[in-house]
Amino acid sequence: MLDVDSIHFSIDGKKILDGISVRFGPCKIHGIIGPNGSGKSTLLKNICRIWEPQSGSIVINGKDYLGIPRKELSALVTLVPQNSTIGFPISVYDIVAMGRHPHLGRFEGVRNKDREIIERALQQTNISALKDRNINELSGGEGQLAIIARAIATEASLILLDEPTSELDVKHTLEIVNLLYEFREQGKTILVTIHDLNLARKLCDTISILSQGKLYFSGTPEDAFSEENIRQVFQVNVREYRHNGTTFLDFYN
Numbered sequence: 001m002l003d004v005d006s007i008h009f010s011i012d013g014k015k016i017l018d019g020i021s022v023r024f025g026p027c028k029i030h031g032i033i034g035p036n037g038s039g040k041s042t043l044l045k046n047i048c049r050i051w052e053p054q055s056g057s058i059v060i061n062g063k064d065y066l067g068i069p070r071k072e073l074s075a076l077v078t079l080v081p082q083n084s085t086i087g088f089p090i091s092v093y094d095i096v097a098m099g100r101h102p103h104l105g106r107f108e109g110v111r112n113k114d115r116e117i118i119e120r121a122l123q124q125t126n127i128s129a130l131k132d133r134n135i136n137e138l139s140g141g142e143g144q145l146a147i148i149a150r151a152i153a154t155e156a157s158l159i160l161l162d163e164p165t166s167e168l169d170v171k172h173t174l175e176i177v178n179l180l181y182e183f184r185e186q187g188k189t190i191l192v193t194i195h196d197l198n199l200a201r202k203l204c205d206t207i208s209i210l211s212q213g214k215l216y217f218s219g220t221p222e223d224a225f226s227e228e229n230i231r232q233v234f235q236v237n238v239r240e241y242r243h244n245g246t247t248f249l250d251f252y253n
Contacts, residue, residue: 001026001189002047002158007056009046016042017053018213024206029180029190031204031221033197035234038210040193041082044160047191048079060158075102078154082162082193084147089134092146096121096131099153121152125179141172148179159183161192165199177203198249201225209233225249 002024009017017039024030032040045051047058049065058065065073078099086095099121100114110118122128125145130138135146144164151159161180165173180203183190194200200207200221207224209217211233217224230238236251 001061002191003057003059004043004047005057005059007046007053007058009042009051009053016213017046019056020210020213020215021056022208022215022218024189024191026189027184027187028205029184029192029203031200031207032191032193032210033195033200033207033224034210034216039213040210041162043210044079044162044191044193047158048077048160049073050079071102074156075154076156077158077160078151078156080144080147080151080159080161080164082166084144086135086143089136091131092127092133092135092138092149093118093122093131095135095146096149096153099150102154117155118153121149124152124182125149126175139172141168141175144168144172145175148176157187158189158191161190163193163195166195173199197225197230197251201247201249 004020004022006019006021007017008015008019020043032043034040042051046053049070052066060068060076068076096118097110097114100110100117103114104110122131125148127142127145127149130142130146135143138146148164164176168176180190180192192204194203204221206219207217207221208215209224209229216233217229225238227238230236236253239250240247241250
């Protein structure tokens with residue numbers, strides 16, 4: 001589905017991604033973790049081509065993504081950014097409708113088919129009752145669900161989410177987690193950056209660890225959260241404990 005091969009990316013001479021190579025298989029939830037400044041958000045922006053690597057390649061479904069027209073790529077890959085706050089009045093419905101733009105011709109309006117897809121996206125995120133509200137009037141969790149509904153409306157098979165549960169309450173966090181499971185069941189591939197390591201361990205099928213712009217580890221959650229990996233990358237210690245059949249991570253200095 002997605003092959004990242006030796007990509008390098010710098011801004012103003014500062015190297016942010018340093019030769020990252022990693023493969024993300026289809027129909028899985030792939031977690032990306034690492035300390036602040038390790039390159040997680042930058043990696044996602046390179047994958048969806050907001051930015052382009054200075055060297056290396058990104059291949060989607062066997063095709064170099066630089067050879068995919070941008071509009072076609074927007075229907076294939078969608079990003080839910082970390083900071084999705086919208087400070088001006090626009091309805092939730094109109095925000096979600098933006099997800100249909102990659103499928104519309106020039107000067108073409110929203111069709112009946114598009115309206116059906118928009119309504120389904122609103123229903124899937126449980127925000128149909130909010131569709132006439134302005135997004136800048138919503139809570140953080142409701143607004144995040146609206147942005148995810150926009151991503152659903154693109155019908156993209158590859159969904160990138162940058163810290164989607166950051167600063168959300170427990171209710172909205174669980175809603176987003178359940179949506180990610182639904183995406184996987186629908187055959188979509190999900191890449192998600194997560195700062196909550198316990199959530200990452202529970203949620204994800206694979207874990208990639210970034211450290212100082214390099215790929216430190218990629219593999220199973222069980223292997224990712226070893227004492228050595230956590231100590232080296234996050235500079236803290238970790239121990240596992242089980243409660244009612246669930247494994248938790250306990251971090252300490």
